[in-house]
Structures are given as structure tokens and as C-alpha cells.
Amino acid sequence: MGTAIATARERARAEVRAEIIAEARRQLADEGAPALSLRSVTRQLGMASSAVYRYFPSRDELLTALIVEAYDGLGAVAETAASSGGRAFERWRTVCRAIRGWALENPHEYALIFGSPVPGYEAPTLTVGPASRVTLVLAGLLVDAHRAGELTDVDREPLSRAMTAEARRLADLALPDVPLATVAGGLVAWTSLFGQISFELFGQLKGIVEQPEVLFEHAITVTAGLLGLRPGQPHGPVAAPAGP
């Protein structure tokens, strides 16, 4: 059963599947995930409501496909943003802005990924690959920054023992040689980034912050500091000055 050649059947099947997903995406973008119904999708496609079950065993499976698509879309955006040149500080902010931009353009997709999970639903293994794309982008950013000597010391109190262990594990996993303080700060910056976007998108800032993008700019600048990234300083590793 080679996937290279496709019988007419297989082609038709793939096509219908794609059409279903496309229509579902449209409805998701329009009305949001809770309003997405299989029946309305099939209605729009002119097929019987029961036909969709030939392609997706349940509504959750369709949602899973949409989740994968959303992760991929966000991941792609993050990757192209990260491929922009420049110094790490600016690249960090570019990636953050790109992620926020994608979120603002696809609020329902964002909510699907980062919003409250559906209680019964357990994200299947299919999603972990696409899901990790954006985090890998951020990790790569830190690795690059370290290699380029653009990481200054994070002037914080020493990490707790447990946090050190956690950071070391992650460093061994995906952030070779990056200072543990930066790894730990990166985790905080990471959650902070999406916390910021979620607050804006989910209306939590309403009535408090008038210009979310202004706060966002401030946030990603501040969190860059947590990573050890500083703006516009000359190249070369920054030799820590002697003592205080």
C-alpha cells in the first residue's frame, strides 16, 4: 500500500477529507470551536450528516485535525519569524510579535490550542510534534544567542536546587550549553508570552489596559532580560565586570 500512487478512491477520499477540514476551519474561524457542528459542516458540503463519520470517527477527531493545523500554522509563523536575521534580542521580539500576530488573526484557533481544554478530551500523540515546533523555535533562539555570545549573565539569585535540576534536564534535552539561569528564565518568558497573549485575546485586559500592544512590547522587552538578552550592545561575549 504505497502512498506514492493513489487510486481514484484514495484520491477522492483525501479530497473529501480536505474539504471537510477546510469547511470546518472556516466555521471554526467564524464562530469558534463550541459552535462547530458536524451537521452544519456536512450541510454546507451538501452531504448527509452521517457521511462525515466515514472520515472522522468523532467530532473530537475533527477537532484534533484542526488543532494540528493550528499548531502547524503557528509553528510555521514562528519559524519564519525566527529565520529573520539580526541580533538575538531583536529576533526574540520578532518571534514574539509574530506569535501574537498569528493569535490576533486566528483567535479561535489560538483559543483551541491555548484555551481551556475540553474536559473529556485528551490531546492525542499526533499533536505533540506540531505543538513542539514553536517551543523548539524559542529553544533554538537561545542556543543561537548563546553561541553568538549574546547572552549576558542573568543577574538573579541562584536557582533553587529543584529548579536547577529542572533546567539542567531541559538543557540536556534541547538547549546544549545554554546557562541554566537562561533556561529557567526562558521558561518564565515562555509562559509569560502566552499569558500576555491569552489575557489580551480572552478579554482579561479589558477595562485595565487600553493599548495591549504597548504592554506587549514592554513585556517582551522585559522578558528578554530574563533570558539574558539586552538590546543593541556591541558584539562579543560580555565579560562580567569584576565585582560590585
Place this chain on the structure above:
Amino acid sequence: MGTAIATARERARAEVRAEIIAEARRQLADEGAPALSLRSVTRQLGMASSAVYRYFPSRDELLTALIVEAYDGLGAVAETAASSGGRAFERWRTVCRAIRGWALENPHEYALIFGSPVPGYEAPTLTVGPASRVTLVLAGLLVDAHRAGELTDVDREPLSRAMTAEARRLADLALPDVPLATVAGGLVAWTSLFGQISFELFGQLKGIVEQPEVLFEHAITVTAGLLGLRPGQPHGPVAAPAGP
């Protein structure tokens, strides 16, 4: 219409209303908001499904009541945590831990508040009061810290013009005399706090961070720095020492 004396009707009405909310809370805590159905509530209460509409004009209104309750519960927890003595640095972390504790104990209530909003649903004005309790706690914390002279300078680049304006507006609103850099940092810390909790609760940390509470401790320590709060330094207003 004195609320002092209550006719039997009014008392009964309030009682039934409370029963409905109580049962709804139970189901919310058990199964989550999407699985909460009016019919199952009425079934559990032994009344006709249509009777509930005498008390709540729609399912959304019931959810609003639950949202208010959730906000109040979280607000109360934050307030008692903030009333603990100690220095501002420790109080900040105590409040953060209390908020996270409440979230972990009431995940569905938390998701109801901070999760993806239901697309059609617009939070009514009733919720803004309870909603602001926790933010007021955090604001009060900063005011206290400043009055006690426990705010050190936030050693960041100067705020952007727009961010300064935003911070000044907020300072005039609820944070008298607090340095604008602290106000701006407070916003970042604020979003960061809930971003951290949301990531943990919504499963975004799964497979990446093994001990969320360890990261949380690190996060609230780091974000304390964004506020200008430092641990364990001697009492009294910190007269900026002359030189380094």
C-alpha cells in the same frame, strides 16, 4: 421593596435559586462547564426542566452567576493571603501561591474565568466588581510596598512613551505614587502569573516541565524582581546607597 423583610415567596425563591446554583457548581466542578446542562441540574433537583427559566433566563445567565461566584472565591483567597504580614516580597509570593492553590483546587472554575471565552458570550457588568478584587489585591500590595519603602528601583531601560502613559493612567487610578516602572512591571508580572497557572492547568507544560510548582516558585521570584521587590533585605526605606 425592602430587602429586610422577605415574604415566604421571596424566601422560597432565593432558596431555590441558591439550590440551582449549588447544584450547578457541583456539576461544574465535576464535569466542567461544557458538560453543565440545565436539564441535568433540574433533573437532579427533581423539578421540570422548564422551571429553571423562572430563575435564570438562559444558560449563559447561570454561567454568569457561577463566574461571579468563582471570581468571589478567588478574590477572597487572594485577600486573605494578602492580609498576611511580612515584607512585600514575601507577601507577593504568598498571594501568588494562594491564587495558584485556588486554581488547582478549582480547575473548572479557573477555566471558566481565565479560559477561552464562549464566542457569543459577553461578560456582563455584574462580573467586573468581583473580577477586580484580585487585581485590587495586587495593586494594594504594590502601594503598601512603596509606602513601606520596600520597592527598589527597577533597573530597566526607560519605558516607552506609550507605556509611560499607560502606566501613569493606572497609577492615577489605583496605584498612587507607585513608580511607573513598577506599575509597568506589575502588569507583566500579573499576566505572567496567570500565564504560568494557565499553562500548568491547561496541560501546556506536560512533557516539558516535570515539576510545575518548582517553575512556579521560580517564576514568582523572578517576577517579584520586575516589581522592584527583593528578598530579605533589611527594613526601613532603602535610601539608595551612594555608589555601587
Place this chain on the structure above:
DNA sequence: CAATGTCAAGAGCAGTGCTCACAGTCGTGG
């Protein structure tokens, strides 16, 4: 050509939010 596997259709089930006409019950003004 015929057998086989695949597909769409339609009916149907259990559940949902919500509406409405009807039947009681309570509180209050004449």
C-alpha cells in the same frame, strides 16, 4: 463478469436549550 469492499443516505436515538399554554398558589388591594 461477478464478488467484494467502500461509500453515501436516511431513519432513528438520546440528549440539549428554549418556548409556550396551562394549572395551580400566593400576596395584596378593594
Place this chain on the structure above:
DNA sequence: CCACGACTGTGAGCACTGCTCTTGACATTG
């Protein structure tokens, strides 16, 4: 006091949902 009016609970019913199952048509393959 009692009768009228406001209030509360009931059950049927509508339109919708996800999902299942049987039936019949189709195309692909041996």
C-alpha cells in the same frame, strides 16, 4: 374577606446536536 393579579411549576413541543445502524448504490479487483 375575597377576588384579582402576579408569580411559580408542569408538560408538551420545536429545533438542534453527536452518533449509530441498516439499506442500497457504486466502483475496484480477482
